[in-house]
Amino acid sequence: ETGVTQTPRHLVMGMTNKKSLKCEQHLGHNAMYWYKQSAKKPLELMFVYNFKEQTENNSVPSRFSPECPNSSHLFLHLHTLQPEDSALYLCASSQGSAREQYFGPGTRLTVT
């Protein structure tokens, strides 16, 4: 595997389910990001981790819970989501500056 990988690529979940999104970067970067992209809207930064420490929580509801066990892996734990949370969730990584981010392919999430 190279670059940034995300699993699953598609996820359909009910509002009472608990699921997790996984991201793995194979680039040796020290920062990882979660973004949300809703239809026709800009990418919205959700969380930033530097050296496994969360440095940004962009007013994200607590039903989204990130976890970064090491600098290569990032999870987004989901519980009791709402239909409006349906979106494309993108993971990215960078080394040093946020200017040069490498994105994964995203997880298309549908909340029913």
Place this chain on the structure above:
Amino acid sequence: DQQVKQNSPSLSVQEGRISILNCDYTNSMFDYFLWYKKYPAEGPTFLISISSIKDKNEDGRFTVFLNKSAKHLSLHIVPSQPGDSAVYFCAATRAKTSYDKVIFGPGTSLSVIP
């Protein structure tokens, strides 16, 4: 309030012609600008960038122009090819570290017609 705007949701261009994608920003503190390209079912990939100390940056068929006084930048693709059909995101930042944010526009969907 969007800090980075792309007012054209979509654009269609004939193959071989020039594609011009526009972007406006509101924050004069931004000093670095990027364009990302996104195909369906893939994540955005970096295309080209420009620092605020320049007004033009060229990379092959892609050229980005920056007009700081107008807070406007544009991406020119010449000649356009069908493989250029994708969504293009403009982004702006003053990020020097990973602690700073990159602000993305909503994207413009480019279709290059063979």
